[in-house]
Amino acid sequence: DVKVTQSSRYLVKRTGEKVFLECVQDMDHENMFWYRQDPGLGLRLIYFSYDVKMKEKGDIPEGYSVSREKKERFSLILESASTNQTSMYLCASTQGAPNEKLFFGSGTQLSVL
């Protein structure tokens, strides 16, 4: 089975801190995605990547950046955390064919105080 691993289940950070969320997948998937989940808003796409060192903005990229130095690893960076970035962050991956199902990690619940 595909495994998508997010390094932290829970994180508590202070406003203004730089935050790194790490995601690793073990199935050689081409595509990786970062979503955030908020009550009443569903899952919203922050950034995605179709290849190493490649990134594209999703629907809500403001305040975030990403890094994909290796195929299996996709990092989400909050340059200066703010309280409105308190959320559940979900990483996902797919092989690369269009319309494939997403494989998700367990999520990181980030609280910014």
Add this chain to the structure above:
Amino acid sequence: DQQVKQNSPSLSVQEGRISILNCDYTNSMFDYFLWYKKYPAEGPTFLISISSIKDKNEDGRFTVFLNKSAKHLSLHIVPSQPGDSAVYFCAASAYTNAGKSTFGDGTTLTVKP
């Protein structure tokens, strides 16, 4: 503009009865639709999908129906079981968008014993 909508935030049904979860979309470019199930503290997992060339897809107790003219799809669970209690997300993607999925807000299903 929300392109995928799940208008019912919650649904409660009795064990053994049918659960019907609904989803509407606005973007006519969507050609593939997926349902994901999410338990608390876990990432979403793929449940069932349907291509726009079909109007029905069945997998065990789960059936998805697609009405393209109405831009509407529904997920039927028969019979419902307490273990089906979860949040269900509808998602849509377009072949031309290389699998980038747009999600609805989710519907929380509670199946009562």
